[in-house]
Amino acid sequence: MSWVWLVPVLPLVGALVNGLFGRHISKRWVGWIGCSSIGLALIVSLGVLLDLLARPAGQQLFIQPLFDWMLGAQVAFQVDPLSALMIIVVSGVALLIHIYSIGYMSADSDYSRFFSWLNLFTFSMLLLVLADNFLLLFVGWELVGFCSYLLIGFWFRRPAAARAAKKAFIVNRIGDWGFLIGIFLIYVTFNSFDYQTVFSQAPGALVPGGALVTAITLLLFAGAVGKSAQIPLYVWLPDAMEGPTPVSALIHAATMVTAGVYMVVRAHALYALAPVSLELVAIIGAVTALIAATIALVHNDLKRVLAYSTISQLGYMFLAAGVGAYSAAIFHLMGNAFMKALLFLAAGSVMHALSGETDMRLMGGLYPKLKTTARTFLIGALAMSGIPPLIGFFSKDLILSETFARGHPVLYFIGLLTAILTAFYLLRAAFLTFFGRSRVRKELEPQVHESPPVMLWPLRGLAALSVLGGAVWISGTNFTPLEGFLRPVFADLPLKPEAVPAALGEGSLLIISVLAALVGIAIAWYLYLTRPSAADALARTFRPVYTLLRHKYWLDELYGALFVRPGIRLARFLATVFELRLLDGLVNGVGGLIDRSGGLLRRIETGYVRQYAALFLLGALGVLAYLFLMR
Amino acid sequence: MIPSIDYLLLSAALFSIGAAGALLRRNALIVFISIELMLNAVNLSFVAFARQLGDMTGQVYVFFVLVVAAAEVVVGLAIIVSIYRTRASVDVDDADNLRG
Numbered sequence: 066m067s068w069v070w071l072v073p074v075l076p077l078v079g080a081l082v083n084g085l086f087g088r089h090i091s092k093r094w095v096g097w098i099g100c101s102s103i104g105l106a107l108i109v110s111l112g113v114l115l116d117l118l119a120r121p122a123g124q125q126l127f128i129q130p131l132f133d134w135m136l137g138a139q140v141a142f143q144v145d146p147l148s149a150l151m152i153i154v155v156s157g158v159a160l161l162i163h164i165y166s167i168g169y170m171s172a173d174s175d176y177s178r179f180f181s182w183l184n185l186f187t188f189s190m191l192l193l194v195l196a197d198n199f200l201l202l203f204v205g206w207e208l209v210g211f212c213s214y215l216l217i218g219f220w221f222r223r224p225a226a227a228r229a230a231k232k233a234f235i236v237n238r239i240g241d242w243g244f245l246i247g248i249f250l251i252y253v254t255f256n257s258f259d260y261q262t263v264f265s266q267a268p269g270a271l272v273p274g275g276a277l278v279t280a281i282t283l284l285l286f287a288g289a290v291g292k293s294a295q296i297p298l299y300v301w302l303p304d305a306m307e308g309p310t311p312v313s314a315l316i317h318a319a320t321m322v323t324a325g326v327y328m329v330v331r332a333h334a335l336y337a338l339a340p341v342s343l344e345l346v347a348i349i350g351a352v353t354a355l356i357a358a359t360i361a362l363v364h365n366d367l368k369r370v371l372a373y374s375t376i377s378q379l380g381y382m383f384l385a386a387g388v389g390a391y392s393a394a395i396f397h398l399m400g401n402a403f404m405k406a407l408l409f410l411a412a413g414s415v416m417h418a419l420s421g422e423t424d425m426r427l428m429g430g431l432y433p434k435l436k437t438t439a440r441t442f443l444i445g446a447l448a449m450s451g452i453p454p455l456i457g458f459f460s461k462d463l464i465l466s467e468t469f470a471r472g473h474p475v476l477y478f479i480g481l482l483t484a485i486l487t488a489f490y491l492l493r494a495a496f497l498t499f500f501g502r503s504r505v506r507k508e509l510e511p512q513v514h515e516s517p518p519v520m521l522w523p524l525r526g527l528a529a530l531s532v533l534g535g536a537v538w539i540s541g542t543n544f545t546p547l548e549g550f551l552r553p554v555f556a557d558l559p560l561k562p563e564a565v566p567a568a569l570g571e572g573s574l575l576i577i578s579v580l581a582a583l584v585g586i587a588i589a590w591y592l593y594l595t596r597p598s599a600a601d602a603l604a605r606t607f608r609p610v611y612t613l614l615r616h617k618y619w620l621d622e623l624y625g626a627l628f629v630r631p632g633i634r635l636a637r638f639l640a641t642v643f644e645l646r647l648l649d650g651l652v653n654g655v656g657g658l659i660d661r662s663g664g665l666l667r668r669i670e671t672g673y674v675r676q677y678a679a680l681f682l683l684g685a686l687g688v689l690a691y692l693f694l695m696r
Numbered sequence: 697m698i699p700s701i702d703y704l705l706l707s708a709a710l711f712s713i714g715a716a717g718a719l720l721r722r723n724a725l726i727v728f729i730s731i732e733l734m735l736n737a738v739n740l741s742f743v744a745f746a747r748q749l750g751d752m753t754g755q756v757y758v759f760f761v762l763v764v765a766a767a768e769v770v771v772g773l774a775i776i777v778s779i780y781r782t783r784a785s786v787d788v789d790d791a792d793n794l795r796g
Contacts, residue, residue, distance in 0.1 A: 672792025674727075679719050 067116070067129050068109050069142050072152050073191040075106040076159075080184035087177020096167040099180035103163050103187055107156040114149045118550075125553045128197050128261075136200070138258040143197035147554045150395065150547075151194040151327060158319035158402050159187040161523035165410050166311040168520035169417060173309075179219060183315065186212035190320035194327055198258035199248045202328065206244065206292065209321050210237040216316075217308040229304035236301040240291015247284030250277070264334035264557075273338045282335050282342035285328065293325030293379045296353045300621055302376055306368040310413030313368060317375040318406035323398050326382040330391045334557055337389075347387025347468075351479040354380030356618070358486035362493075363604070363614045367412050367423050370494050374449065375405055377483060381464050384480060390467035391555055392548045396538060397460035403534055404449045404457055407527035408491075411442035414516040414524065415498060419509055425494060430503030434513045439499040441524040446495045448531040450488035451582040456534035458579070463538065466574045481581055488585025496593040703744035710737035724776050724786040728769075735765050 079102025087095050117125055130141040142148075163183060170179050189212050193205025211234075218230025248258070254270060254277065255263045271278040289295070294302035302322065306313045316322060329336065329346060336343050354377045361373035378401045385394035416423060418435055432439045448455035451462060461484060469477040505513065515521070537547040592600040604611045616622070710733055717730030739758045746754030780786050 672794070674788040674791070675719050675722070682715060682719065 067113070067127070067144070069113050069129050069144050069195070070131060071109045072106050072113070072156070073142075073188050073195060075102045075109070076156075076184045076188040076191065078102060080181045080188060083177050083184065084181035087181055090177075092171070092176050095177045095180050099184055100160065100163045100167065102184055103156055103160045106187075106191065107153070107160050110149070110152040110156050113144055114153060117144060117146065117149050122553070134200070136252065136258065137256075138198045138200040140201060141197040142195040143260060144195070145554055146551050147327075147331065147395065148194050150399070150551070152191055154399050154402050155187065155190050155194065155319045158406050158527075159183075159190075159315060161526050162311050162314050162319070162406060162410065165314075165413070165520050165523040166309075168517045169311055169413055170309065175219070179216075179309070182212060182215045182219070183311070186216060186312075186315060186320055190324065193324055197260055199251055199260070199263070200258040202331075203245065203248055206288070206324060206328075207241065209324060210234060210241065210292070213237075213305065213316055213321050216312040217305045219308050219312065223307070226307040229301075229307035233301040233305050236298050237291045240288045240298050242287075243284040244288020244291075247281050247288065250281045250284065254281070260331070264332075267334050267338060271335075271338055274340055275338075278335060279339045279341050282332070282339040283345070285332060285335070286342060286346055289325030289328055289383075290349065291325075292328075293322050293383070294376050295325070295349050295379065295383060296356060297620075299353065299357065299376045300624060303369055303372040303617075306372050310368070310409060310416060313372070314406045314409035314413070317372065317409060318402045322375060322379055323382075323402065326379065326386060326394055326398050329383070329386045330394055333386075333391050333555065336386075337558065343387050343389065345387070347384050347473065347476055350380045350383025350385075350387055351476045351483075352380070353377070354384060354483045355479050355486075358483045358490065360614055360617050361490040362486060363611060365425050365497075367415065367425050367428075367494060367498060368409070369423075370425075370490055371405070371408050371412060374408070374487065374491065375401070377487060378405065378449070381461065381480065381483070384468060384476060385464040388468050388471045388473055388476070389558070390464065390471070391558075392551050393460065393463045393467050395551060396547055397464055400448070400456040400460040400531075400534060403527055403530040404445045407441060407445035407524065407531055408449070410520070410524055410527065411438050411445060414438040414520055415442075417516050417520070418513050419505065420512070422506075422509070425497040427504055427506055428498045429501045429505070430499070431505070431513065432499040435499070435515050437515060437521045437524065439495075441528040442499065443495055444528045444531055446491040447586075449491050450586060451484060451578055452586075453579060454532075454535055456531050458582075459535040459538040462575055462578045465578050469574060481578065484578055484581040485585040485588075488582040489589045492586045492589035493593055496589060501594060501597060700744050700748045704741055707737045707741040707744065710734075710740065722787050722789055724779070724788050727788060728772055728776065732765060732769075735761060 079098055082098055083095055126143070126145040128141050128143050130139045132140050134140050163180070166179065166183065170176055173179060186209070189205050189208035191205075193202060193209060196202040196205055214230045214234040217233050218227050220226045221230070251263055252258060255266055257263060267278070291298045302317075305316055308316075336346070357373045357376035357380060361370045361377065364370050364373065378397070382394045382397050382401070385391070385397060412423075415428065415431065415435065415438060418431070418438075419428065422428070444455070448457040451458045453459075465477060465480050465484070468480055503510070592603070613619075714730045714733035714735075714737060717733065718727050721727055721730065739761055742754040742758050742761075746752060776786055779791060783790060
């Protein structure tokens, strides 16, 4: 009926081929297999999209079952506008990152392992977004977490990478614990995992605002908080950049972190019944956006700034989902995928030029040597800051105006403040890296070179998407193309919120958000281009604040004291006392008992055949006597 | 006609001689012969009962016992020969390598 099953299967085949035979074929072929599997998946995804568009309104949802699984759940793929859009974004961005990796990883000896896991990662994410029930969603959800563990720890010989991989996995597990209980609750309530069943029965089976639906949605959101790096579980994402840069790009843009947003949007029918949960989603989103943006202000590691920027942008998406602007959340998810992949890959290109340097204090003045990289990075930074007509302008402005229009002025101002900060730290990163005086180490200076075309073309492609992607939101009518496309998914929701207060119409909100971006850029311009000494002076003046931000609010240290060290102590107690004394004592005791009783019984085995025969005879006589007496 | 009790008494006597030989002698060949004696004592009692009861089952069983005894001789003698080859002795008390 449909080719959609090929979309996840092709990357899986690529992963298997490269994983099993990659060592025996040349790097050239490994790269081809890795990229072509994703490329074919993208082509099939586009076919699915065309197929969906050709369908009449009201029938834009079909389910392709593959086989029955357990507890009434099937392995089946659900195609609707939301999942179709997601598979295109995921496979499209993943394809560009794969192509980029051909150049970026060309010197690595574990080339085939890298491509195999990259394919597996993409497969997991595609499985996640195509699942038609919560159980299959959970499989993809866990696979994504597992692949992130593999890829963050790709250079596992580095202790920092191995630690970051463990941290990502464990922090995710904390959220997944809640997610799993949420799924159990759904099954207990509806006796089904199917999206269709659950979402259609939800309004009847659950009391709106009741404890059950609130518990389910909050537990599901706990999983999203872990996977999408929101407060309080965001700590794994900044460390995740220990992996190779294409992996960071993949995690931050297409796969993994967007899963939480996707899940909340997918389960909007449940969230609509739980206003308390929605409120919490919005608040956590807004606060995360602000906190992460403030941390990004002061860090000097290029990739780390981008990592906090991702957390901040994910906060925006949850803010949008929390206020009910689901289309806006998905739009920003898509925009972030393009912009963040672009920024990370450009950062990787800079690292490529500087032999792996990520400290922005040791960059500067790179523009003449890295023209394409610098231009594309600037496009990404400006787009993310919300400069029209780039894609980030549309999506961010949309989230802010929707937040305001749906009656959350406080969250709106938090978002606006974050927008200023976003523009500031991204342009700060751009100025520190590419402009001003060169602070590159002397021995590196002569080697600085632009990356090969195989790395630059993905940058150009993503830059083009960041520039032109906003077009899906341009329209003269009431419905923008993307909104209209996604409309069938949200058919159960009211069409538009109550009207925007006249005093602050959409036009003025739009001007305000553009002004916010310009203010942020202007500050960055002044502090890092016009008067480079001013930034240090500012840091000295506000030393307590600066220290607080430098140390990321001491959150890692707090978790270390609250959870990690007690956890290690408990583990040590279990390992030394419980395990060695109690468990091993039990096992050794059983063994000793058998040994000793065997020693006793051994005495009757004398080795004299005649004695055995005598015992045999006695035994036979005993049996006979017994039979006679019992008659 | 000879009464059945005579057969049974002879059978018991043969069995006892066989059992005593198997338990008391140390030469593996003698032990082996004693076991054969016990088997044939049992065969005799089978035949005696078969005649008294007019039932052929007992006689049929004797054939089974004979066949099994023949097989046992083949295997047992082979083992004794190979023990003799390695140890130059067939004393059953010497063969205690597996003693615990």
